[in-house]
Amino acid sequence: MSSVYVGFTLDVVHTGHLTVLERAASLGHVTLGVLTDKAVTGHRPLPIVDFEQRKRIAIGLKGVSKVIEQNQWSYVPNILELRPDYFVHGDDWVSTEPQLRESVITALSEYGGTLIETSHEEGVTNATDRYLRSFQMTSGARLSTLRRLISCKPIARFIEAHNPMSALIAETLVSNRSGQRIVFDGFWSSSLTDSTSMGLPDIEVLDFSRRINNINSIFDVTTKPMIYDADTGGIGEHLAINITTLQRLGVSAVIIEDKTGLKKNSLLGNEVPQTQDKIESFSQKITIANKAKVDPNFMVIARIESLILEAGMDDALTRAKAYIEAGADGIMIHSRKKTPDEVFKFSNLFRDSYSSIPLICVPTSYNKVTETELANNGFNVVIYANQLLRSAYPAMYNAAKSILENGRAYEVDQSLMSIKEILNLIPGTS
Numbered sequence: 008m009s010s011v012y013v014g015f016t017l018d019v020v021h022t023g024h025l026t027v028l029e030r031a032a033s034l035g036h037v038t039l040g041v042l043t044d045k046a047v048t049g050h051r052p053l054p055i056v057d058f059e060q061r062k063r064i065a066i067g068l069k070g071v072s073k074v075i076e077q078n079q080w081s082y083v084p085n086i087l088e089l090r091p092d093y094f095v096h097g098d099d100w101v102s103t104e105p106q107l108r109e110s111v112i113t114a115l116s117e118y119g120g121t122l123i124e125t126s127h128e129e130g131v132t133n134a135t136d137r138y139l140r141s142f143q144m145t146s147g148a149r150l151s152t153l154r155r156l157i158s159c160k161p162i163a164r165f166i167e168a169h170n171p172m173s174a175l176i177a178e179t180l181v182s183n184r185s186g187q188r189i190v191f192d193g194f195w196s197s198s199l200t201d202s203t204s205m206g207l208p209d210i211e212v213l214d215f216s217r218r219i220n221n222i223n224s225i226f227d228v229t230t231k232p233m234i235y236d237a238d239t240g241g242i243g244e245h246l247a248i249n250i251t252t253l254q255r256l257g258v259s260a261v262i263i264e265d266k267t268g269l270k271k272n273s274l275l276g277n278e279v280p281q282t283q284d285k286i287e288s289f290s291q292k293i294t295i296a297n298k299a300k301v302d303p304n305f306m307v308i309a310r311i312e313s314l315i316l317e318a319g320m321d322d323a324l325t326r327a328k329a330y331i332e333a334g335a336d337g338i339m340i341h342s343r344k345k346t347p348d349e350v351f352k353f354s355n356l357f358r359d360s361y362s363s364i365p366l367i368c369v370p371t372s373y374n375k376v377t378e379t380e381l382a383n384n385g386f387n388v389v390i391y392a393n394q395l396l397r398s399a400y401p402a403m404y405n406a407a408k409s410i411l412e413n414g415r416a417y418e419v420d421q422s423l424m425s426i427k428e429i430l431n432l433i434p435g436t437s
């Protein structure tokens with residue numbers, strides 16, 4: 008009997024998959040390669056359905072004889088290993104993935120395999136459609152995405168979202184860097200930008216329910232994971248209850264900073280009075296937070312302020328060790344220096360003892376550093392903590408100023424979105 012290879016992601020199973028499999032089964036013994044999360048990264052959104060479940064779906068599909076993993080976006084490594092008589096794919100890739108198709112044709116020609124293409128069916132569900140994805144997104148699936156991202160990407164990219172509009176930019180924007188699909192992986196719920204957009208100072212005055220309302224509105228229209236900036240975490244007993252709420256909503260992680268008393272923004276450093284908590288009491292807080300975990304995928308991240316408050320590298324490293332022993336799932340090291348030297352010194356010393364504990368950074372002041380440099384120095388997550396709000400405010404300010412100065416809105420109009428664009432921005436308006 009002839010052998011046939013097919014490769015699918017199987018996040019949203021649709022009739023196009025069935026057509027390919029029917030054709031494949033009519034040709035011979037079908038091996039189905041299921042693309043791992045890592046294989047998909049850089050090309051498609053991270054699947055909503057996790058890999059083990061997608062593999063189970065594959066086993067259950069009619070016409071499939073064997074299921075294997077496909078660890079790369081390219082079908083070629085599996086084709087060259089299996090040397091199937093046939094490879095079957097939908098013909099839509101002629102326009103969507105011409106290079107991928109060419110590479111398969113070359114690989115098949117190396118040993119005389121044949122490419123079979125099934126015709127594209129109109130109206131087949133598009134798995135990447137944002138609204139379909141949001142309907143499918145449960146809080147548990149969203150919550151677990153952060154851990155999946157950390158395990159399949161060199162560095163996960165988070166950006167501050169202070170309202171649903173800014174979150175939609177982070178949700179939908181796609182860029183292309185050297186043939187790779189580059190997206191933001193998730194949202195940072197920032198105490199700075201949440202407070203500032205409410206006209207309040209970043210001193211833990213914004214109450215939890217207002218922060219949560221904002222997250223709910225963001226989650227209503229998006230699918231990506233969120234990391235929550237919990238400031239100092241407040242009183243341990245309150246923190247534990249708040250962490251339960253965050254998990255129920257589908258937030259993936261909480262970052263708690265080791266300061267005490269009236270919290271001030273870290274980027275002010277020692278220019279204002281700020282007190283770092285004692286190692287023992289902050290470790291206790293981490294232990295309480297850790298015990299409040301209901302979902303094992305939820306992450307409690309300890310944020311170390313030793314470099315911000317000039318307490319030194321040794322202090323930062325001693326604290327990292329203590330917080331991990333107290334149950335922290337990850338460490339965020341913060342710095343307000345213009346260069347990444349001190350965070351790199353920390354990360355490299357940290358990695359000598361901890362090879363796999365996730366490390367997070369917020370390069371607001373040392374913003375020349377690249378994601379590749381951060382990844383090479385041991386960081387797993389980068390957070391762009393305030394750039395969307397900082398860009399929105401000057402744009403609004405200048406529009407308001409121009410209207411006041413000119414006594415009309417004509418002059419500012421050319422720097423604005425058109426009415427048509429804003430009406431079409433959100434599907435369902437017209």
Ligand code: SPV
Pocket residue numbers: 197198199200236272273274369371392393
């Ligand atoms: C925030 O975004 O609120 C943060 C990061 O905590 S920083 O503003 O640098 O302290």
Ligand code: MG
Pocket residue numbers: 197198199236238
């Ligand atoms: Mg903050």
